[in-house]
Amino acid sequence: MRIFKIGLLLLSITMFGQEDEKVLKKIYNTSLSDGMSYAWLDHLSNKIGSRLSGSVGAQKAVEYTQSELVKLGLDRVWLQPVMVPKWVRGEKETAYFESAGKRYELNICALGGSVATPQEGLRGQVIEVQGIQEMKSLEADQIRGKIVFFNRAMEETLIQTFQAYGGCVDQRYAGAMEAGRLGALGVIVRSPNLRLDDFPHTGSMTYGDLPVDQRIPSAAISTNDAEMLSAYLKKDKGLQLGFHQQCIQMEDVESYNVIGEITGSEYPNEFIIVGGHLDSWDLGDGSHDDGAGVVQSMEVLRLLSMQESKPKRSIRVVLFMNEENGLRGGKKYAEEAKMNNENHVMALESDAGGFTPRGFSFDCSDEEFAQVKSWEPLFKPYLIHYFEKGGSGADIGPLKSEGMVLAGLRPDSQRYFDYHHAANDTFDAVNKRELELGAATMTSLIYLYDKYGTAKKMTLPVKN
Amino acid sequence: MRIFKIGLLLLSITMFGQEDEKVLKKIYNTSLSDGMSYAWLDHLSNKIGSRLSGSVGAQKAVEYTQSELVKLGLDRVWLQPVMVPKWVRGEKETAYFESAGKRYELNICALGGSVATPQEGLRGQVIEVQGIQEMKSLEADQIRGKIVFFNRAMEETLIQTFQAYGGCVDQRYAGAMEAGRLGALGVIVRSPNLRLDDFPHTGSMTYGDLPVDQRIPSAAISTNDAEMLSAYLKKDKGLQLGFHQQCIQMEDVESYNVIGEITGSEYPNEFIIVGGHLDSWDLGDGSHDDGAGVVQSMEVLRLLSMQESKPKRSIRVVLFMNEENGLRGGKKYAEEAKMNNENHVMALESDAGGFTPRGFSFDCSDEEFAQVKSWEPLFKPYLIHYFEKGGSGADIGPLKSEGMVLAGLRPDSQRYFDYHHAANDTFDAVNKRELELGAATMTSLIYLYDKYGTAKKMTLPVKN
Numbered sequence: 001m002r003i004f005k006i007g008l009l010l011l012s013i014t015m016f017g018q019e020d021e022k023v024l025k026k027i028y029n030t031s032l033s034d035g036m037s038y039a040w041l042d043h044l045s046n047k048i049g050s051r052l053s054g055s056v057g058a059q060k061a062v063e064y065t066q067s068e069l070v071k072l073g074l075d076r077v078w079l080q081p082v083m084v085p086k087w088v089r090g091e092k093e094t095a096y097f098e099s100a101g102k103r104y105e106l107n108i109c110a111l112g113g114s115v116a117t118p119q120e121g122l123r124g125q126v127i128e129v130q131g132i133q134e135m136k137s138l139e140a141d142q143i144r145g146k147i148v149f150f151n152r153a154m155e156e157t158l159i160q161t162f163q164a165y166g167g168c169v170d171q172r173y174a175g176a177m178e179a180g181r182l183g184a185l186g187v188i189v190r191s192p193n194l195r196l197d198d199f200p201h202t203g204s205m206t207y208g209d210l211p212v213d214q215r216i217p218s219a220a221i222s223t224n225d226a227e228m229l230s231a232y233l234k235k236d237k238g239l240q241l242g243f244h245q246q247c248i249q250m251e252d253v254e255s256y257n258v259i260g261e262i263t264g265s266e267y268p269n270e271f272i273i274v275g276g277h278l279d280s281w282d283l284g285d286g287s288h289d290d291g292a293g294v295v296q297s298m299e300v301l302r303l304l305s306m307q308e309s310k311p312k313r314s315i316r317v318v319l320f321m322n323e324e325n326g327l328r329g330g331k332k333y334a335e336e337a338k339m340n341n342e343n344h345v346m347a348l349e350s351d352a353g354g355f356t357p358r359g360f361s362f363d364c365s366d367e368e369f370a371q372v373k374s375w376e377p378l379f380k381p382y383l384i385h386y387f388e389k390g391g392s393g394a395d396i397g398p399l400k401s402e403g404m405v406l407a408g409l410r411p412d413s414q415r416y417f418d419y420h421h422a423a424n425d426t427f428d429a430v431n432k433r434e435l436e437l438g439a440a441t442m443t444s445l446i447y448l449y450d451k452y453g454t455a456k457k458m459t460l461p462v463k464n
Numbered sequence: 465m466r467i468f469k470i471g472l473l474l475l476s477i478t479m480f481g482q483e484d485e486k487v488l489k490k491i492y493n494t495s496l497s498d499g500m501s502y503a504w505l506d507h508l509s510n511k512i513g514s515r516l517s518g519s520v521g522a523q524k525a526v527e528y529t530q531s532e533l534v535k536l537g538l539d540r541v542w543l544q545p546v547m548v549p550k551w552v553r554g555e556k557e558t559a560y561f562e563s564a565g566k567r568y569e570l571n572i573c574a575l576g577g578s579v580a581t582p583q584e585g586l587r588g589q590v591i592e593v594q595g596i597q598e599m600k601s602l603e604a605d606q607i608r609g610k611i612v613f614f615n616r617a618m619e620e621t622l623i624q625t626f627q628a629y630g631g632c633v634d635q636r637y638a639g640a641m642e643a644g645r646l647g648a649l650g651v652i653v654r655s656p657n658l659r660l661d662d663f664p665h666t667g668s669m670t671y672g673d674l675p676v677d678q679r680i681p682s683a684a685i686s687t688n689d690a691e692m693l694s695a696y697l698k699k700d701k702g703l704q705l706g707f708h709q710q711c712i713q714m715e716d717v718e719s720y721n722v723i724g725e726i727t728g729s730e731y732p733n734e735f736i737i738v739g740g741h742l743d744s745w746d747l748g749d750g751s752h753d754d755g756a757g758v759v760q761s762m763e764v765l766r767l768l769s770m771q772e773s774k775p776k777r778s779i780r781v782v783l784f785m786n787e788e789n790g791l792r793g794g795k796k797y798a799e800e801a802k803m804n805n806e807n808h809v810m811a812l813e814s815d816a817g818g819f820t821p822r823g824f825s826f827d828c829s830d831e832e833f834a835q836v837k838s839w840e841p842l843f844k845p846y847l848i849h850y851f852e853k854g855g856s857g858a859d860i861g862p863l864k865s866e867g868m869v870l871a872g873l874r875p876d877s878q879r880y881f882d883y884h885h886a887a888n889d890t891f892d893a894v895n896k897r898e899l900e901l902g903a904a905t906m907t908s909l910i911y912l913y914d915k916y917g918t919a920k921k922m923t924l925p926v927k928n
Binding site for chain 1 (some may be wrong): 492493496498621623625658659737822845847850870876878879895896898901
């Protein structure tokens with residue numbers, strides 16, 4: 001059946017002025033021709049490197065970004081103390097399997113938060129499952145004493161790769177907890193990566209409230225190795241897999257969120273925040289996750305400082321600590337904001353990589369969403385087309401309150417999981433222009449929210 | 465002054481059916497989960513390599529793509545002979561400059577079509593200019609006997625990088641011709657690359673009808689080296705630059721456009737074509753330029769072959785020879801189409817890299833453009849937002865006639881000039897998913913044009 005659809009009559013109200021077009025042009029031009037984000041990322045990635053919570057790198061990153069924010073001449077720059085978990089990977093992990101007398105090495109890494117294997121390593125038969133549900137459907141003796149191999153791949157037909165990630169990350173996060181409950185020996189997870197390559201991808205996992213004696217080691221192997229292991233298992237169900245990791249969960253240590261503020265000239269008690277997370281996993285240097293978000297957020301305040309008039313509302317950059325394995329920084333910031341009765345009206349996070357920005361996703365009311373949709377035409381010259389309702393960012397999530405606008409930058413996501421939490425998440429994987437376009441896109445949104453306020457408390461335009 | 469703009473009342477007519485949504489979904493799913501484009505590109509790039517017109521690689525690419533099209537079981541596959549220029553780079557070029565007794569090596573490559581330097585190389589004083597216009601404004605003796613260094617950079621504030629390329633490519637294409645006329649010794653051009661790196665980028669140049677004795681050697685140096693040379697010239701106007709290249713323009717040789725066709729079931733005499741160019745420059749393996757466009761175009765016919773019903777119009781894939789240094793393939797195809805009175809209604813080219821597709825640009829009438837704009841909503845789930853009037857592709861340009869629709873795939877362009885015509889345009893720079901998304905996007909557009917026809921001769925929907 002062929003049908004013709006006749007679209008709706010659409011009344012579009014665009015609430016912005018020609019002056020705004022000029023301001024956005026200047027913001028993009030400055031970011032692309034005289035930006036700081038790439039140089040900052042170079043330092044963060046190449047001079048400091050990985051920044052796992054509680055590590056020396058994380059501490060150096062706190063000091064470096066604090067000192068760079070001070071140089072910008074903001075009204076206030078400070079550190080917000082927060083206790084964070086400290087997990088240490090220890091010596092490089094090893095793994096192999098043996099089939100028909102031959103030994104095959106595997107590219108492996110411990111999952112963040114996992115316990116170690118015994119000193120001599122762990123060895124056993126493997127049971128492959130496509131997820132937690134399939135594992136639970138098996139007989140007890142199919143799991144007990146075995147190494148459970150979670151091999152559900154990311155769904156490649158999904159256009160937005162974060163959806164594909166969401167569809168399989170549960171096996172990484174909770175696989176060991178559930179398998180431990182069933183008496184498994186250990187857990188091996190296929191790395192959540194859409195590409196076939198040799199990088200194992202780490203990431204957080206939990207044991208929940210599982211008794212300590214049921215906590216089993218869990219690790220990720222590369223997608224190529226997951227394919228190989230699965231192929232060998234089809235021929236040899238009895239093959240033996242061994243792995244060795246010496247990671248340790250230590251006592252919590254003190255760390256910091258790094259915060260900088262331009263105090264609002266008209267509504268200093270209305271807060272707009274922009275941020276990313278300062279911590280990273282320990283395998284690469286965390287350039288995409290989330291060095292990019294950190295330097296883009298810093299650039300937002302720098303670019304706003306360069307505007308002719310000071311922001312009306314108080315704009316804060318918040319560089320959150322411990323997004324990766326605890327979210328302690330995000331929780332702490334929200335807790336103190338509440339305690340101090342701070343009125344946060346809008347928050348934006350960049351934590352999806354430093355790729356070409358496509359737009360934003362918004363967690364807000366319909367009224368608020370209508371306002372931001374009205375700004376779409378302003379962004380079109382910069383090829384920013386994506387304005388949709390959806391999630392925002394993990395760190396700003398705890399701030400959520402009625403009437404507030406939470407937003408997440410949405411860069412192109414096709415290559416993100418090639419690098420995510422792996423040793424190849426390094427500076428050379430970030431393109432300067434793509435990073436700078438993201439910073440300019442974020443700055444433009446914050447500029448508009450500062451100028452007009454959120455829809456709920458919109459600043460009515462006055463002739464002047 | 466702040467103003468509020470009230471938008472227009474907009475009547476949008478969407479001319480497509482729910483069936484189309486299902487077809488597009490299937491096209492994208494198949495391309496992403498069971499596509500051939502990446503495997504074809506792997507062969508073209510890694511087994512064959514570079515494909516400069518008249519080279520062994522170009523001939524192998526003709527044979528390979530022909531045989532792959534035959535395997536698809538198309539109605540017709542044939543080679544269209546075309547005479548092409550044959551230019552050979554010869555041994556690796558060298559260059560240096562000397563200042564204050566020190567020697568600095570430069571990363572250099574001859575421009576395609578350039579003459580060689582004398583056997584012993586060429587050496588002289590350098591005059592830096594920002595373009596042809598500036599050169600022409602100088603006194604004759606400032607140019608005569610000198611090496612002209614064209615150092616105009618791509619404009620980094622332009623969002624669409626092809627515009628930035630368009631703004632400086634004249635110095636590469638015509639710089640040597642104009643400088644030769646003024647008695648210069650040679651020409652060095654800054655590579656058109658938005659990034660600072662060490663890769664020299666080749667590309668076509670012309671001497672026009674300049675007498676042979678005025679034809680001077682021209683070459684490109686990397687952006688890092690252009691910056692270095694310019695900095696040294698500021699301190700030492702008398703510095704000496706030398707370069708050596710042994711390229712040769714040979715006699716034209718016979719080559720081929722590779723063409724495959726699915727003959728239309730209802731309107732076999734209406735032709736829709738999709739293509740890219742089979743030749744590439746010789747420094748990398750031409751994966752982005754234009755291996756990507758070649759395999760995506762082949763994939764369009766494969767994906768259309770897999771549809772339930774045969775296309776109504778005749779769909780041709782045309783793999784053009786010699787886009788890079790002559791456009792002979794494009795001209796030949798158009799010439800024969802005209803001679804045979806073939807009615808070409810629509811043509812699509814992919815020649816802007818294998819990056820995430822953003823949409824299309826259309827060279828067509830307002831009436832035709834209104835039709836394709838009505839299809840936009842169908843593409844939104846695939847994050848295809850860009851439908852604008854503009855250029856299409858060099859190879860399909862000669863086909864242009866009134867009433868015809870010419871279109872170009874528009875992928876994300878931020879990284880394209882990092883690789884364009886340089887040694888790093890290799891297979892590893894192409895992401896599988898991005899390539900596949902492009903192929904699916906192209907297939908979807910061709911599917912719609914086949915089903916509905918162009919606006920001028922739209923197939924009226926019938927109830928069945």
